[in-house]
Amino acid sequence: xxxxxxxxxxxxRAAAVGWLPLAKKTMPKPPVDNTSRSDEILYVxxxxxxxxxxxxxxxxxxxxxxxxxxxxxxxxxxxxxxxFDRDPEMFRHILNFYRTGKLHYPxxxxxxxxxxxxxxxxIVPEIIGDCCMxxxxxxxxxxxxRLAEDTEANEAxxxxxxxxxxxxxxxxxxxxxxxxxxxxxxxxxxxxxxxAVSVIANVVETVPCRPPKGSVKDLxxxxxxxxxxxxxxxACVLIFTFEYLMRLFAAPSRCKFxxxxxxxxxxxxxxxxxxxxxMPENEDVSGAFVTLRVFRVFRIFKFSRHSQxxxxxxxxxxxxxxxxxxxxxxxxxxxxxxATVMFYAEKxxxxxxxxxxxxSFWYTIVTMTTLGLVKLDSVLQKHWSQVYHQNFIRLKVxxxxxxxxxxxxxxxxxxxxxxxxxxxxxxxxxxxxRSAFEHQHHHLLHCLEKTTNHEFTDEMNYSELCxxxxxxxxxxxxxxxxxxxxxxNNSTGCCPRRARRRAAMRLANSxxxxxxxxxxxxxxxxxxTTSIPPQTRSSLNAQADDLKLNCGEQDFTAAIISIPTPPxxxxxxxxxPSPAPIPGILRxxxxxxxxxxxxxxxxx
Amino acid sequence: MAGCAKRxxxxxVKFALSLHKLVxxxxxxxxxxxxLEMTMVCHRPEGLDQLEAQxxxxxxxxxxLYRGFKNECPSGIVNEETFKQIYSQFFPHGDASTYAHYLFxxxxxxxxxxxxxxxxxxxxxxxxxxxxxxxxxxxxNLYDINRDGYINKEEMTDxxxxxxxxxxxxxxxxxxxxxxxxxxxxxxxxxxKNRDGVVTLDEFILSCQEDENIMRSLQLFExxx
Numbered sequence: 001x002x003x004x005x006x007x008x009x010x011x012x013r014a015a016a017v018g019w020l021p022l023a024k025k026t027m028p029k030p031p032v033d034n035t036s037r038s039d040e041i042l043y044v045x046x047x048x049x050x051x052x053x054x055x056x057x058x059x060x061x062x063x064x065x066x067x068x069x070x071x072x073x074x075x076x077x078x079x080x081x082x083x084f085d086r087d088p089e090m091f092r093h094i095l096n097f098y099r100t101g102k103l104h105y106p107x108x109x110x111x112x113x114x115x116x117x118x119x120x121x122x123i124v125p126e127i128i129g130d131c132c133m134x135x136x137x138x139x140x141x142x143x144x145x146r147l148a149e150d151t152e153a154n155e156a157x158x159x160x161x162x163x164x165x166x167x168x169x170x171x172x173x174x175x176x177x178x179x180x181x182x183x184x185x186x187x188x189x190x191x192x193x194x195x196a197v198s199v200i201a202n203v204v205e206t207v208p209c210r211p212p213k214g215s216v217k218d219l220x221x222x223x224x225x226x227x228x229x230x231x232x233x234x235a236c237v238l239i240f241t242f243e244y245l246m247r248l249f250a251a252p253s254r255c256k257f258x259x260x261x262x263x264x265x266x267x268x269x270x271x272x273x274x275x276x277x278x279m280p281e282n283e284d285v286s287g288a289f290v291t292l293r294v295f296r297v298f299r300i301f302k303f304s305r306h307s308q309x310x311x312x313x314x315x316x317x318x319x320x321x322x323x324x325x326x327x328x329x330x331x332x333x334x335x336x337x338x339a340t341v342m343f344y345a346e347k348x349x350x351x352x353x354x355x356x357x358x359x360s361f362w363y364t365i366v367t368m369t370t371l372g373l374v375k376l377d378s379v380l381q382k383h384w385s386q387v388y389h390q391n392f393i394r395l396k397v398x399x400x401x402x403x404x405x406x407x408x409x410x411x412x413x414x415x416x417x418x419x420x421x422x423x424x425x426x427x428x429x430x431x432x433x434r435s436a437f438e439h440q441h442h443h444l445l446h447c448l449e450k451t452t453n454h455e456f457t458d459e460m461n462y463s464e465l466c467x468x469x470x471x472x473x474x475x476x477x478x479x480x481x482x483x484x485x486x487x488x489n490n491s492t493g494c495c496p497r498r499a500r501r502r503a504a505m506r507l508a509n510s511x512x513x514x515x516x517x518x519x520x521x522x523x524x525x526x527x528x529t530t531s532i533p534p535q536t537r538s539s540l541n542a543q544a545d546d547l548k549l550n551c552g553e554q555d556f557t558a559a560i561i562s563i564p565t566p567p568x569x570x571x572x573x574x575x576x577p578s579p580a581p582i583p584g585i586l587r588x589x590x591x592x593x594x595x596x597x598x599x600x601x602x603x604x
Numbered sequence: 605m606a607g608c609a610k611r612x613x614x615x616x617v618k619f620a621l622s623l624h625k626l627v628x629x630x631x632x633x634x635x636x637x638x639x640l641e642m643t644m645v646c647h648r649p650e651g652l653d654q655l656e657a658q659x660x661x662x663x664x665x666x667x668x669l670y671r672g673f674k675n676e677c678p679s680g681i682v683n684e685e686t687f688k689q690i691y692s693q694f695f696p697h698g699d700a701s702t703y704a705h706y707l708f709x710x711x712x713x714x715x716x717x718x719x720x721x722x723x724x725x726x727x728x729x730x731x732x733x734x735x736x737x738x739x740x741x742x743x744x745n746l747y748d749i750n751r752d753g754y755i756n757k758e759e760m761t762d763x764x765x766x767x768x769x770x771x772x773x774x775x776x777x778x779x780x781x782x783x784x785x786x787x788x789x790x791x792x793x794x795x796x797k798n799r800d801g802v803v804t805l806d807e808f809i810l811s812c813q814e815d816e817n818i819m820r821s822l823q824l825f826e827x828x829x
Contacts, residue, residue: 005693007672011724012694013825014731015707017739018746020821021812022764022791027821039668056668099675444694452768452787454775456697462774 006060006437013440016447024453028446031439043081044095049088050081057098062437064122066098090117102129105136111143145319149312171250188306191243195302198236202296205229237273240266240299261314262305269299330380331368339364414458416442647680649721659725660733666725673721681718684708698772706763710746732826739822740809754802760788 020027042058044051044066061067076083084091090109094117097103105114105128118125128136165173174181178188205222222229244266251257272292304310317324339360346352354360416438449455457465649655649670656663674680676690684705691704711719711727730738745751749759764784771779795803795811812818 005690007676008690009694011728012691014728017731017822017825018707018710018743019767020818021740021743021795021808021815022767022787023817023821024787024790026817027824030824030827039664054671056672441694448695448767448770452771452783454768454771454777454779454783456771457774457776459774461776462778465776465778 009437009440009444013444016444019447019451023447023451025450027450028443030443031436043079044091045076045079045081045083046086046088046091047084049091051091051095053095053098059437060098060101061123066094066121068122070122086117086120087113090114094118094121094123097123097127103127103132104129105132105139107135111136111139115140141319145315149315168250169252171246172252175247175250187243191239192303192306194236194239195299197232198296198299201229201232201236202299233273236299237270240270240302244270262302265298265301265304268295269302272296326384327378335361335364335368338368412438413442413445413456417446417456647720649680655722655725658722659729661725661729669725669728670721673724681720682724683718687711687719695770695772697774698770700770702766702769703763706746706749706766709749710742736813736819736822737809740812741805744805744808754804755808756802757788757792760791760803761785764788764791 040055041052042055044053058066058071065071071082074082074084090106090113093104093106103123115125125136174184174187178184206220208218209221209224211217211219211224244263247263247266248254248257257263272295275292301310304314336357339357342360342363343354343357346354354363445456652663652666655661655666659666661669677686682690687708688701688704691707692700694700708719709715711723713723713726727742730742734742744755747755747759747763749762761784764787768779768784768787773779792801792803794815795808797807797811
């Protein structure tokens with residue numbers, strides 16, 4: 001729960017006096033609070049820098065190091081203070097979190113050092129305030145990429161050969177690190193040379209050469225020295241094929257190798273030659289064959305094995321793929337719009353080159369790229385990315401946090417009730433690892449239960465209750481008509497959708513096996529929202545079970561798995577259309593009430 | 605026809621203004637300025653001595669309370685939206701906003717639309733340290749939504765329904781739709797002595813004093829602070 005909530009709990013409990021005249025049952029006894037009432041100042045010494053704070057401040061977050069009894073391990077009796085041998089600069093931020101309830105990420109600090117401090121003090125990074133969350137995530141992503149690169153480089157480094165390695169392993173290693181043996185180095189340079197030769201040959205064969213005797217027209221060199229170029233091409237392709245086959249043989253995991261990018265490039269580089277060999281000298285298909293030769297230019301990408309820089313470029317492109325994708329999309333949109341405008345503008349005039357909209361595409365593209373409208377697009381895209389982060393990502397993070405908090409509270413309270421029932425001793429409340437705050441909060445909820453004479457329960461039990469009730473009423477037909485109707489109305493009124501959904505879920509669960517992990521990832525959840533009104537948690541809560549999550553003007557389209565609509569064979573009820581089972585899967589009510597489901601968020 | 609022309613003109617003026625803002629690049633800035641102004645409103649409570657005289661808290665307790673209050677609301681006041689958010693966090697199962705609304709009106713004795721620290725502390729003083737009569741009077745004020753001195757069935761039904769809303773959907777036994785109504789009927793049965801359909805303050809206090817359970821429960825929340 002949020003920090004500030006602890007401050008308001010006494011007033012919420014005091015306000016419970018308003019329930020007393022209405023209470024149907026007697027109120028439970030409040031939890032015994034043995035802690036001292038007066039507030040005291042604690043001294044915290046972090047590597048010589050002395051901090052002072054109220055004990056209440058630290059108690060706001062009981063599941064962190066400073067808020068729990070774990071800090072007693074660091075208590076120094078002689079100096080009457082808590083001593084931590086950590087960075088005082090970082091501690092300042094940690095302490096500010098307790099004071100203000102918001103954790104900020106200092107931009108000048110190393111992300112890993114910050115993460116380590118958070119881990120030490122038992123603070124989860126998810127509670128970083130919205131103001132610093134983007135920066136934190138960006139830095140973290142950057143850092144992870146760099147680490148990934150480093151580990152890859154380390155793996156590929158000159159580590160000594162493990163003894164008793166097979167020739168296959170040695171061969172693979174020779175391919176991956178050419179510096180290990182002379183033969184590998186030679187092979188590396190030879191392939192590099194042939195790649196260059198092949199690319200240069202491609203270019204040169206289109207240059208016009210002097211025409212042979214007896215002809216006026218200029219011929220491209222490729223046709224003049226056809227045999228020579230053909231021999232060179234054959235030699236290159238032979239070398240490339242040999243290299244590819246050797247790599248395939250040496251690869252530790254052939255499937256993985258065949259799926260890797262470099263292998264695809266290799267294949268694309270040599271296929272045109274072989275296709276050209278088997279294709280007949282037919283006029284019709286030679287056009288297509290010429291097009292295929294274009295793919296020979298992909299041989300230039302084979303250089304990325306030889307160049308670290310090219311590989312890093314590839315990683316960069318991969319990491320901002322989403323932004324690039326959007327850039328392309330917005331460019332396409334703009335092109336279509338302008339092309340249409342141009343086409344209709346010039347429709348009437350004679351001799352216009354814009355004979356159709358696609359014909360005006362070319363004009364639009366050239367104009368846009370020439371005038372640097374791509375730059376405008378990049379400006380737009382930067383703002384878009386900001387807005388996207390602000391609205392979508394933050395919303396998702398906030399929703400996920402709320403959902404986690406709600407689940408946590410619910411689970412804790414139900415656990416408390418279970419413990420209480422088991423103990424069957426109303427005076428001595430069993431003190432597990434629960435803070436005084438939790439005790440008091442549970443007491444408050446218990447008072448509410450006594451006021452209304454209903455108990456809190458979780459979804460699973462509730463749906464089971466509904467099922468038993470509705471089934472019970474169906475079987476007993478001997479009761480008087482009015483009461484039966486009334487009761488049946490009530491029971492169907494209470495959870496008709498629930499019953500349908502549960503039945504649909506059971507069927508859907510049996511037809512589609514969905515792993516728990518994949519269910520809980522919000523990867524493919526698309527949130528369409530225009531604005532986020534300052535939403536109160538209560539309205540979120542009230543509709544959270546209705547998985548359309550109508551928070552203001554938002555729409556949820558769950559696009560996870562296409563589940564075939566289960567056949568409508570549930571008794572007397574027609575199933576709702578397919579969106580219903582999907583939220584059921586999302587909800588995953590198979591989870592027991594007392595497990596904390598972690599909700600993973602991944603940015604789109 | 606005249607009204608239509610006026611509205612058209614107003615619309616045109618607004619459009620021209622927003623176009624002007626668009627051109628000068630100040631379209632978004634206004635909103636941010638507005639927000640900035642709002643947060644500058646600040647309220648300071650009366651002196652510590654005065655509050656100590658007015659309430660039943662000691663100086664230390666007031667200090668602790670104020671520190672917590674100020675930390676949460678640096679501006680010194682709590683508006684209804686914030687109040688609802690805070691209160692809802694204690695009842696994650698259901699919808700606490702309706703009851704929080706009534707509670708807010710009960711705390712906001714001066715009907716200013718916001719709770720200051722004095723209101724907060726005065727109400728707490730009554731609820732935790734007040735006499736039985738004061739507590740019951742406060743509760744009566746909570747139930748009496750329109751402040752006319754009488755609780756009628758509609759007001760009580762609203763309150764009770766708001767309380768049941770806080771339970772949420774997943775309850776045992778299953779919440780029937782007429783549960784609030786039954787609850788209100790039982791309440792009036794007990795409280796409305798002269799069966800005139802409304803409960804006055806005296807009837808309320810008398811009936812509560814007759815009920816031992818209520819009397820006993822009133823002592824429960826003494827040591828909350």
